[in-house]
Amino acid sequence: MCKNPLEEQKEVERLNVTAIEPKFKHPTIFKYFDALKAGESFIIENDHDPKPLYYELIAERGDIFTWEYLQKGPELYEVQIAKNTVNETAGTISEKDIQKAEMLKAKGVQFACSSDKKVEAGKAPIYDYDKWELDFLTDYIVNTHHRYIKDNAENLNDLAIKVAEHHGDNHPELNRVSTIMYHFLQDLLDNTVREEEVLFPVIKQIVAKTRNTETETTYKIGSIEEPIKVLLKDHEIAGVDLSFFRKLTNDYTLPADACSSYEFLFKKMQEFESDLQTHIDLENNILFPKAIQLDAELAKLN
Known part of the structure; x- marks a missing residue:
């Protein structure tokens, strides 16, 4: 039986998103994701549900990752994001979510979490x-x-x-x-x-x-x-x-x-x-x- 590449990754790096300046949060996460090799993953820690990031990843990188909640609030959210291996077939992301991400992008919706954006009165x-x-x-x-x-x-x-x-x-x-x-x-x-x-x-x-x-x-x-x-x-x-x-x-x-x-x-x-x-x-x-x-x-x- 082939081992899951995620199981072979000895240490999964953690990224505390709350410690990052708002305007750099999503760019930093993307930097971490892009640096992953196929089969590797990292964990983000946040004080609220980072679901907007999920749709941004779909819109910008496509169906090449998996998204798994390890902890889902109320005070702490932990999500493990893994890059698919080359022999994995597409379809880890539902077609409904792909369509939704495309619609969000087409409508010009900002994917940044609401707590990250500055609202002008x-x-x-x-x-x-x-x-x-x-x-x-x-x-x-x-x-x-x-x-x-x-x-x-x-x-x-x-x-x-x-x-x-x-x-x-x-x-x-x-x-x-x-x-x-x-x-x-x-x-x-x-x-x-x-x-x-x-x-x-x-x-x-x-x-x-x-x-x-x-x-x-x-x-x-x-x-x-x-x-x-x-x-x-x-x-x-x-x-x-x-x-x-x-x-x-x-x-x-x-x-x-x-x-x-x-x-x-x-x-x-x-x-x-x-x-x-x-x-x-x-x-x-x-x-x-x-x-x-x-x-x-x-x-x-x-």
């Missing part, structure tokens, strides 16, 4: 979201906007507390910002859980059922509008909080005695607002209405 990528399949759109929201919330919530809350402690006596509105900020962020994190664990899996079932009527579903067809109403209420409350932050801060106007942390807090709050508004708009105006429509169409067939 008021400027969002321009994509024709309305043409995207709903299952793809849910993945995009999770990997871009949900990840943004998770990556920034704790730091933003800590920053609000810090600035309030230093400037709260002269600017008491900061104490209210700090208090509201905690509840605002916690509500958003709870919202992402409800979407990722409840609604988005149902939407994916709807899409699958629409493509193939023989597909089994675990939810009651025709019932998706009810959980969406709950999430719309979440978005409404978030919008009220954003407006209140602007009212408290006089539209983020800095006082004369503002320090660098004070200035940074306002900058991050505006950045967070911009991303959240794009996030909510995608769901309220595209994802949710289309999901309700597809669900209603399925209900008519039953």
Whole structure:
């Protein structure tokens, strides 16, 4: 019996992605991959799911690697990436994933993880979201906007507390910002859980059922509008909080005695607002209405 070349590799090198400057993360990983000989592998360690990298590898290198999760969160993700041997046949990557990677590249989607990119306040990528399949759109929201919330919530809350402690006596509105900020962020994190664990899996079932009527579903067809109403209420409350932050801060106007942390807090709050508004708009105006429509169409067939 022939030995698996991966078994013969004595030491598998590890790459801690979190220690690399964001703009160099993917280039460094590609450098490691390109240096592999056929049958060799290395392991990447990250603090979130590096799935965007998976699609970038497919798009840029093709079906010449294997991707194996050794640990899948919640705090640590470990993925072993191996380069195929010359006698291995193609097909280690599913045709569905290859097509998805090609579509991502054609649409100009940046493969960098959302936590790696710098978001400019008021400027969002321009994509024709309305043409995207709903299952793809849910993945995009999770990997871009949900990840943004998770990556920034704790730091933003800590920053609000810090600035309030230093400037709260002269600017008491900061104490209210700090208090509201905690509840605002916690509500958003709870919202992402409800979407990722409840609604988005149902939407994916709807899409699958629409493509193939023989597909089994675990939810009651025709019932998706009810959980969406709950999430719309979440978005409404978030919008009220954003407006209140602007009212408290006089539209983020800095006082004369503002320090660098004070200035940074306002900058991050505006950045967070911009991303959240794009996030909510995608769901309220595209994802949710289309999901309700597809669900209603399925209900008519039953």
